[in-house]
Amino acid sequence: TKLFPVAVVTGASRGIGKAILKKFSSEGLSCVALASSKQSISNIKLGSHLHILHENQRHRSLAIDFSDWPRWTQSKKHYGIDYQPDCVASEFGLFDMLRSWSSSENKYYLAVLVNCAGITQTTLSMRTDPIAMARIMNVNLMSCVSLCNMAIKQMVRDRKFVPIKPSIINIGSILGTESSPIMPGTSLYAASKAALNQYSKVLSKEICGLDIAVETVNPGLVPESDMIKTLDTKIQDQLRHSMGPGTISSDKIASIIWDHYQINSRSRDVF
Numbered sequence: 001t002k003l004f005p006v007a008v009v010t011g012a013s014r015g016i017g018k019a020i021l022k023k024f025s026s027e028g029l030s031c032v033a034l035a036s037s038k039q040s041i042s043n044i045k046l047g048s049h050l051h052i053l054h055e056n057q058r059h060r061s062l063a064i065d066f067s068d069w070p071r072w073t074q075s076k077k078h079y080g081i082d083y084q085p086d087c088v089a090s091e092f093g094l095f096d097m098l099r100s101w102s103s104s105e106n107k108y109y110l111a112v113l114v115n116c117a118g119i120t121q122t123t124l125s126m127r128t129d130p131i132a133m134a135r136i137m138n139v140n141l142m143s144c145v146s147l148c149n150m151a152i153k154q155m156v157r158d159r160k161f162v163p164i165k166p167s168i169i170n171i172g173s174i175l176g177t178e179s180s181p182i183m184p185g186t187s188l189y190a191a192s193k194a195a196l197n198q199y200s201k202v203l204s205k206e207i208c209g210l211d212i213a214v215e216t217v218n219p220g221l222v223p224e225s226d227m228i229k230t231l232d233t234k235i236q237d238q239l240r241h242s243m244g245p246g247t248i249s250s251d252k253i254a255s256i257i258w259d260h261y262q263i264n265s266r267s268r269d270v271f
């Protein structure tokens, strides 16, 4: 039986997630691309977001609105598009592709989950209403936590035949680290990313016997991103000023995530 790795990438419709999807698919991995709605996954296309290098490489996209946590976690099926052989829209379970793509000759396994979906805040904490607060926490933290748990269960189920150490890579932010400049207007966003960092560290210890790598990567500012453009112009200027030397491109972040995945996958404890 031939084994094929699958990457599940959230926030894959735009920005950094799109760059990660392009990188992983152009390295030959089959990919499942997640974004918030039917509309946004309809923009995920072969050629622009997803590449095909070999005949056994398959791709799918899924629409899940993470702001609707915990309700989305209780849905067994989500609207999605399978790209090969033709584009077919249907309802799929999160990891259904591992079974439906597999055959007696080919087996697909979950090699990496990249939690990249994220939203920022647009007002100071005091002016942020509780619904906006819940959205930030549900997308940036709680949905990542649920996806980590779901992925770990799947990775453990398949561990007997999986030839590498699987990875969970969470995208934090420099604003959620201790070394970050303190930026007014990013309080809830920074808190969600700081919590994601700490969660990943403790989770990694909780599952240390399972041979799964869990880590958070904390990029600096991506000046051209939609996320930065949605911020108040004063905050944009402050961010550019304080992070000038720490700016980075989406493609560079994608190649850093790829390197992390490769290093982790080679460090399997038991074969």
Ligand code: NDP
Binding pocket: 010, 011, 012, 013, 014, 015, 016, 017, 034, 035, 036, 037, 040, 041, 064, 065, 066, 067, 068, 116, 117, 118, 119, 139, 171, 172, 173, 174, 218, 219, 220, 221, 222, 223, 225, 226, 227, 228
């Ligand atoms: P973008 O705003 O360009 O893209 C955000 C992505 O998250 C989109 O794919 C979007 O999907 C998805 N998303 C947003 N809301 C939801 C939701 N409710 N449910 C499901 N998916 C959702 O962001 P970036 O590419 O700039 O950022 C990606 C990650 O990197 C984020 O976690 C961000 O915090 C982090 N980061 C960004 C930096 C920057 O400078 N831009 C710097 C450091 C970290 P849809 O198209 O459906 O809305």
